Amino acid sequence: xxxxxxxxxxxxxxxxxxxxxxxxxxxxxxxxxxxxxxxxxxxxxxxxxxxxxxxxxxxxxxxxxxxxxxxxxxxxxxxxxxxxxxxxxxxxxxxxxxxxxxxxxxxxxxxxxxxxxxxxxxxxxxxxxxxxxxxxxxxxxxxxxxxxxxxxxxxxxxxxxxxxxxxxxxxxxxxxxxxxxxxxxxxxxxxxxxxxxxxxxxxxxxxxxxxxxxxxxxxxxxxxxxxxxxxxxxxxxxxxxxxxxxxxxxxxxxxxxxxxxxxxxxxxxxxxxxxxxxxxxxxxxxxxxxxxxxxxxxxxxxxxxxxxxxxxxxx
Numbered sequence: 617x618x619x620x621x622x623x624x625x626x627x628x629x630x631x632x633x634x635x636x637x638x639x640x641x642x643x644x645x646x647x648x649x650x651x652x653x654x655x656x657x658x659x660x661x662x663x664x665x666x667x668x669x670x671x672x673x674x675x676x677x678x679x680x681x682x683x684x685x686x687x688x689x690x691x692x693x694x695x696x697x698x699x700x701x702x703x704x705x706x707x708x709x710x711x712x713x714x715x716x717x718x719x720x721x722x723x724x725x726x727x728x729x730x731x732x733x734x735x736x737x738x739x740x741x742x743x744x745x746x747x748x749x750x751x752x753x754x755x756x757x758x759x760x761x762x763x764x765x766x767x768x769x770x771x772x773x774x775x776x777x778x779x780x781x782x783x784x785x786x787x788x789x790x791x792x793x794x795x796x797x798x799x800x801x802x803x804x805x806x807x808x809x810x811x812x813x814x815x816x817x818x819x820x821x822x823x824x825x826x827x828x829x830x831x832x833x834x835x836x837x838x839x840x841x842x843x844x845x846x847x848x849x850x851x852x853x854x855x856x857x858x859x860x861x862x863x864x865x866x867x868x869x870x871x872x873x874x875x876x877x878x879x880x881x882x883x884x885x886x887x888x889x890x891x892x893x894x895x896x897x898x899x900x901x902x903x904x905x906x907x908x909x910x911x912x913x914x915x916x917x918x919x920x921x922x923x924x925x926x927x928x929x930x931x
Contacts, residue, residue, distance in 0.1 A: 712814045716827035723794045733760050734825045735817050744807055745846055747834045749897075752784075752804035758796040759789065759817075759824070766798035767791045769820045773804075775813045782808065789819070807831045838924035840865050847911065847931035855908040860887055862903045863895065865922060870905055873920040877928060882917075885909060 718739065719732040730736025738756035745751055757773070759766050772786035784805050789798040807813060810833040816826040835843045844859040860872070872885045887907035895902045911917065911931045919926045 712812060712828040713816075713826040714828065716815075716829050721795060728758060729829070730758075731825055731827050735759050735827075743832050743846065743849065744804075744829065745832045745835055746807050746810040749806045750844070752806055755785075755802055755804060757785075757800050757802060757817075758793075759798040759819070761797055761824075763792060763797040766819060769798075771800065771824075772818045774816045774818070775807065776816070777809065777811055777813050780808060784815070810834070833929065836919055836926040836929045838919075838921050838926055840924060841870075841905075841921040843919075847917070847929060850909070850911060850931060852911055852913060852931075855910045858887075858907055858909045859890075860905045860907075860921060862905065863898070863900055866892075866901070866903050867922070870922040871920075872907060872909070872922075874909065874911070875918040875920055875925075877916040877918070879918070882912065883910070 716730045716736070717732070718727055718729050719736070720727055727739040728736035729739050736758050738758065740755070741751045743751075759771075766789050769789050770786070771789050773784040775782045775784050782805055785800075785802040787800060787802060789800055791798065793799050810831050812828055813831055814826055814828045817824045832846045832848050835846060837843065841860050841862050844861060845856070850856045860870070862870075867889060869886055869888045872887050874882045874885070876882050885907050887905035889903055890906045891904040893902050893904070894900070914931060916928050916930050918928055
């Protein structure tokens with residue numbers, strides 16, 4: 617009985633996952649059956665070694681199974697991660713069309729953004745801004761080519777970045793106005809995100825041309841106020857005329873504070889109400905406040921408008 621004690625202790629010290637409770641009991645039972653019997657003249661040393669061999673085989677079998685399973689899971693996980701990385705790299709490496717450029721119409725001297733001699737957007741604002749419907753509300757799109765293949769044909773304009781695709785506008789092209797061969801007066805769906813977007817122009821279902829452009833981050837805003845100029849359009853250390861819209865605050869003037877990233881006051885300004893008009897979507901009055909604003913340097917900022925704070929933004 618004493619010679620089996622080391623085996624019992626070994627069984628107790630085995631890792632929990634190596635042998636089940638039933639397997640341990642089976643081995644102990646075998647130990648009891650194979651106790652040295654003087655009458656049968658068994659050799660304790662041989663029995664002890666045999667049991668150790670059986671125990672080793674069982675433990676090794678369990679450990680080998682666990683090891684193979686873990687290796688297989690690790691391999692599968694590694695292959696999945698590698699696949700995800702490759703997909704992400706492919707997704708982020710999307711090739712965009714060349715960036716559009718500003719050019720001037722020879723007859724009207726108006727500025728257009730796009731591809732000269734092909735397609736362009738009459739420049740009213742220098743930039744589009746994410747989530748903003750004001751700068752895309754009334755746009756003139758000009759096309760150049762064969763008038764007979766353009767005027768009267770269906771068109772559509774799509775925008776795409778690495779994450780999304782948006783239908784900006786669709787309809788029918790009209791005859792050219794001046795030196796262009798076709799045009800359309802339209803509005804775009806607001807761009808949902810900032811960043812690089814590719815605009816693709818289709819005529820009669822065929823790709824006509826495409827170019828890319830940068831869309832600025834959303835305008836800083838509070839619950840009741842929103843800027844009409846992006847901080848990224850403002851020069852450093854230069855006071856810039858700024859207007860602020862309000863859909864619900866009818867005041868003669870409002871206080872505006874420029875705050876640093878940590879909330880400290882950098883400068884204070886007064887904006888005065890200068891106009892009022894009716895919002896086309898909500899049919900509610902919109903109040904326009906005018907003033908001046910400047911940034912001392914590039915960085916992250918907040919505005920406190922009439923006691924309401926904007927989110928942090930970058931200029």
